[in-house]
Amino acid sequence: MGFVGVLVILRPGIAMIHPAAFAVIGSAIMLATMYVLTKSVIAYDSPWTILFWMNLVQLPISLTFAIPDWTWPSTPLIPWVLLVGVAGFGIHYSISKALVYADASLVVPFDFFRLPLIAVVAWFLYNEALDPFVFIGAMIIVCGNVLNVRGKRTNPNVTGQ
Numbered sequence: 379m380g381f382v383g384v385l386v387i388l389r390p391g392i393a394m395i396h397p398a399a400f401a402v403i404g405s406a407i408m409l410a411t412m413y414v415l416t417k418s419v420i421a422y423d424s425p426w427t428i429l430f431w432m433n434l435v436q437l438p439i440s441l442t443f444a445i446p447d448w449t450w451p452s453t454p455l456i457p458w459v460l461l462v463g464v465a466g467f468g469i470h471y472s473i474s475k476a477l478v479y480a481d482a483s484l485v486v487p488f489d490f491f492r493l494p495l496i497a498v499v500a501w502f503l504y505n506e507a508l509d510p511f512v513f514i515g516a517m518i519i520v521c522g523n524v525l526n527v528r529g530k531r532t533n534p535n536v537t538g539q
Contacts, residue, residue, distance in 0.1 A: 379522025387493075387515035416474055417482045425474035432470060487523035490516060 384406065388399050416428055451459050476485045493516040500506040 379518055379525070383515040383517075383519035383522065385515075386518055387512055389511060413473075413477075413482050413486055417477050420474060420477045425471050425478070428474050429467065429470055433467075483523070483526055487520060490519050490523065493519070 384403065388402070412432070416432075419428055473485065473489070494513055497506075497508060497512045501508050
């Protein structure tokens with residue numbers, strides 16, 4: 379259902395798919411990979427170690443895309459840029475710490491609430507129109523995750539004979 383929700387948000391077929399849509403799908407795949415890898419490594423390493431390696435891997439990838447169009451932020455924007463960096467670091471730490479105590483299928487659905495929240499912030503700060511397809515797609519994604527979690531809780535473990 380998650381992929382169906384993404385398709386509702388992107389609406390392929392209504393108009394030509396923008397190349398940025400492929401970047402969105404690619405980043406969603408990488409995010410899912412990050413959750414799986416973090417969950418598998420969290421049993422052996424601390425969240426701080428995971429954050430160090432995550433940032434070390436992301437740095438060259440980010441610089442590859444940032445350097446060609448690099449412009450330094452103006453002085454009044456520097457505190458905001460630092461705030462975004464600290465918030466992003468805090469989010470990754472919180473997710474890593476949550477994965478210590480809970481299964482990824484319970485942690486990840488909370489991250490999907492970011493999508494409608496970002497839409498509301500964009501409406502409030504940038505006067506962007508609220509797209510109902512974003513909310514419908516987000517609801518489909520969240521419902522798929524809820525069904526997934528409920529299915530895991532209601533189905534007993536079945537062992538082979």
